[in-house]
Amino acid sequence: MTHLTVYTDGETPRRLLETEDAGVITATLKEIDVRLRRWEVVGALTSGGTREEVLAAYRQEVARVVAEEGYAFVDVARLHPSDDPGWPEPARAAREKFLAEHTHDDDEVRFFAGGTGVFYLHVGGRVHAVLCEAGDLLSVPKNTTHWFDMGARPDFTAIRFFHDDDGWVGNFTGDPVSTRVPGHDAIVARRAAGKAR
Numbered sequence: 001m002t003h004l005t006v007y008t009d010g011e012t013p014r015r016l017l018e019t020e021d022a023g024v025i026t027a028t029l030k031e032i033d034v035r036l037r038r039w040e041v042v043g044a045l046t047s048g049g050t051r052e053e054v055l056a057a058y059r060q061e062v063a064r065v066v067a068e069e070g071y072a073f074v075d076v077a078r079l080h081p082s083d084d085p086g087w088p089e090p091a092r093a094a095r096e097k098f099l100a101e102h103t104h105d106d107d108e109v110r111f112f113a114g115g116t117g118v119f120y121l122h123v124g125g126r127v128h129a130v131l132c133e134a135g136d137l138l139s140v141p142k143n144t145t146h147w148f149d150m151g152a153r154p155d156f157t158a159i160r161f162f163h164d165d166d167g168w169v170g171n172f173t174g175d176p177v178s179t180r181v182p183g184h185d186a187i188v189a190r191r192a193a194g195k196a197r
C-alpha cells in the first residue's frame with residue numbers, strides 16, 4: 001500500500017501527516033500538481049522479470065499513457081538484491097545518483113511493477129515523501145524540486161516515461177535538505193511497525 005509522509009523542511013523535520021489512505025494521498029499530492037494513479041498489478045512480475053516481460057505485461061496501460069501524454073521513450077529500470085560480490089557497488093552508485101535534491105527539464109513519470117522506492121517532493125516548505133509500491137504510477141511535473149531514495153538494498157522494477165533523452169539530466173540544487181529527512185529504509189521500517197495506522 002502506498003504510504004505518504006509530509007515533513008517540514010527545516011533543520012529538524014517534523015511529521016505533519018502520515019497516511020496510507022489512498023484518497024488522502026491522492027488529494028494531498030494533487031495540491032502540489034503531482035499525480036498518483038493505480039494500475040492493476042501483474043503479480044508474477046513483482047520480484048523481477050525481463051524488460052520485455054514487464055513492457056508486455058503492461059502494454060495497454062503504457063500505450064495509453066504514451067498516447068495521452070506524448071512520451072517518446074519508455075524503458076524499464078530494475079534493481080533487485082543479489083549475492084553477487086559485484087552487486088553492492090553499482091547498487092550504491094545507482095542510489096547515490098538522484099539522492100540529492102534536483103529538478104529535471106521533463107516530467108518524471110514512473111510506474112512501479114514491483115519493489116519500493118521513495119520520491120521526496122520538496123514544495124512550499126514541505127517535503128512529501130511518497131513510498132511507491134507495485135501498482136503506483138507517479139507523475140512529477142518538470143522543475144519540481146525532488147529526490148529519490150531506493151534504499152541501501154535497492155529492490156524495484158519501474159517503467160520510466162520521458163519525452164527526450166535529455167530529460168533525465170538532474171539539475172542539482174545544492175540544498176542539503178535530503179540529508180535531514182528520513183530515508184527509504186527508515187520509512188519502510190516505520191510502516192512495517194504499523195506507525196501509519
Ligand SMILES: [Fe+2]
Pocket residue numbers: 098102103104108146147148170
Ligand atoms: Fe529525478
